[in-house]
Amino acid sequence: MSRTPVAVFISGSGTNMAALLYASRADDCPYEIALVLSNNPDADGLRLAAAEGVATFALPHQGMKRAEHDAAMEAQVLQAGAQAIALAGYMRILSPGFVARWEGRMINIHPSLLPKYTGLHTHERALAAGDSHGGCSVHLVTAELDDGPLLGQTAVAILPGDTADTLAARVLIAEHQLYGRCLAALVSQCSSPASLIDNVRERALALPEADEVVSHGMPCFGVIKGKKFAYVSNDHHGDGKVALLVKISGIDEQLQLIENDPARYYRPAYFGNDWIAIRLDLGDTDWDAIGEWLARSWRAIAPRRLAAMLDF
Template sequence: MHTSKKNIVILISGSGSNMAAIARAADKEGWLVKWGAQVAAVISNRADAVGLELAHSLGIATAVVPHKAFDSREAFDAELMARIDAHAPALVVLAGFMRILTPGFVQHYAGRLINIHPSLLPAFTGLNTHQRAIDAGCKVAGATVHEVTAELDHGATLAQAVVPVLPGDTAETLAARVLTQEHLIFPQAVRAFFERGA
């Protein structure tokens, strides 16, 4: 058993399905015994995020830092960092966290901040990735787990999954196909992070 805990803090804004995929993988694969790694907390910028209830049901501590309560991005990020740092995280995971973070925040967690993006980066950074892939006539789409840097969706690629774009796909059907892969590659990328540090 590892004596030093390696805490994972996951940030969400919505359903929390990727958060749950990571938490379940950690539990099933015994990350706590192998590396001392555990999902210590889930923090959302939205009090109505369904993922908070999901985290609670998985026995994970939750917190809400509502971005609308702050006058600036910097003030929000400062409070968010304080909440995250209370858990002394080895890794901070952005799992559908719909906020653009300040360079100061990104710098603070340099080397231990990862995100998942629903496209094959460097293609289709930003929003509406599935519709843009369909509109561009792409034959494949997918998801990318990457390190977070100050430039949006540009950090080093840690994992990718590819899915076909099928005739008649809508943004919704493509998103659903990509999401099933996200639930596989995101836990893999987190696992690899701790394997490298072991």
Template sequence: MADTAPEHPGPPKARVAIFISGTGTNMAALLYASRLPGAAYEVVLVASNQPAATGLALAQSEGIATFSQPHKGMDRAAHDQVMEAAAIRARADYIILAGYMRILSDEFVRRWHGRMLNIHPSLLPKYRGLDTYQRAIDAGDETAGATVHLVSTELDAGEILGQIAVTVQPGDSADSLARRIRIAEHQLYPQIVARYVARQYDAGWLLAQIRRMALQMPETEERESHGAPAWRTGGKSGKYFAHFADRHHGVPHVALLVKTGGQDELGALIDNDPDAFFRPAYYGASGWVGIILNRPGLDWDQVTYWLQRSWQSAAPKRLSRLFAAASEF
């Protein structure tokens, strides 16, 4: 009987907390999408600043943990801390705002930088703030729509992750346009959330991050090596200092290969943290280590450290000395 390769489980689902203030129709769309096969996230909490919000009852009926804390009588930062604490207790990786009618404190937003998403009923950067439907009609726009974006300290100004356009019909009122945009939001939001939370396991996204970091090194160029992206110091005598490996040689890892100080250090890295490091085929014999990129909790500071160290080992001394001196400031 032929041997079969072991099956590797898919990436773990991201844990999301959804904040609402009312009926929670976008929350419902996100929740039901999370139950489809292959979903990239699970809803672990629905929280509200309105204890009577009907969306809380829906979440409870679907077996989702809920939390509420009225904001009346509390200053903004204190209320944010209470809501944040509920998300932390639920071990949420992300907070998704879905009709959460609160302006958040800058401190709260900064703590969740890159991990808090919102949906806004306009095609940003048009019409930040309120009354977006009427403003689109009054401007004579042919299309309106919705935008999913990262939450930033500036209102409705975070990085745009996705948009959907809705035609403005002749005779539209703010209410009629809002009804159609709401339907469009329900299609857009789950798709963008799923794509965003899964990006850390996507080889294309990981390659883009490594490429950006590698090309920040002085006099570095990208060249293909053995059919895969790689980076080397420039010039005719340039040396490779990093390789990108997307599940090469049968391993399940998307990885960055970098140079270590030799076999002793390579072995110690793998022994101390086998979930982060491995011995790559072919390259391992020369003291290169594989850093697993498609894993939960990837430490990008660690990736930066090894990328820079590997570059320094390959760069001409005139460059490595300058880089080391600059790093001291």
């Protein structure tokens, strides 16, 4: 079973990191922890990760600009081959550029039932409000603090006489159960053929007068009653790959792309020299670039009256 490498960012004890790590030891877990990073070299979680045989990296943020620190951490994530990021008690607000680059692939866990109580002191605020339940939420990370789309929640009853500490202890148990399930679901969805095809479909059908049919057993996109500009190959002829097939300028470009990145690009079987296959199942697909490939391929076959529409 191929597992998605994940990087975990921590600042302290790393109990949620540990929960993710131990969940990853299950035979059917779709992710593995490739790297644990911290802005605090003294974080206890780093020692635990190292003892469990997981690579670690620490870089204090003091004296560094936020984007500079994020870039240095990201370089380590990429070097480790991680395809997703889990924030687990990472006490730093991330720069917008970093967040944008990992859109849809970075998650966080927060100790409240969002959208209630973003930020700090969540348990105190739940108690002060007289809530019947506290809890935890896992969400995708966006530029707005604790505001990304929810992936899962667990409610935890508030008992008579609870303090912030006693409530926090029970919520932490719920966090440890919830986070691994949500991370597993996210990486499975991101790498599933259906999800990859849906991402292509969304971008292809946004082009003027584009439609979808099935051709040679593959989803195929073209101009209505016209030529085709893209196919999605899913284990076609048993090759085990999910790839986008688009038109290019010819064999010189085809050979150059394959030479520069043979893991990502290949010559699609039964297609001519003016097509290239782009792997979508490597875990690091740049969907903005895929949108550009689709638009370029669409232009190659679209009538002039339509091509002019895309330029305005």
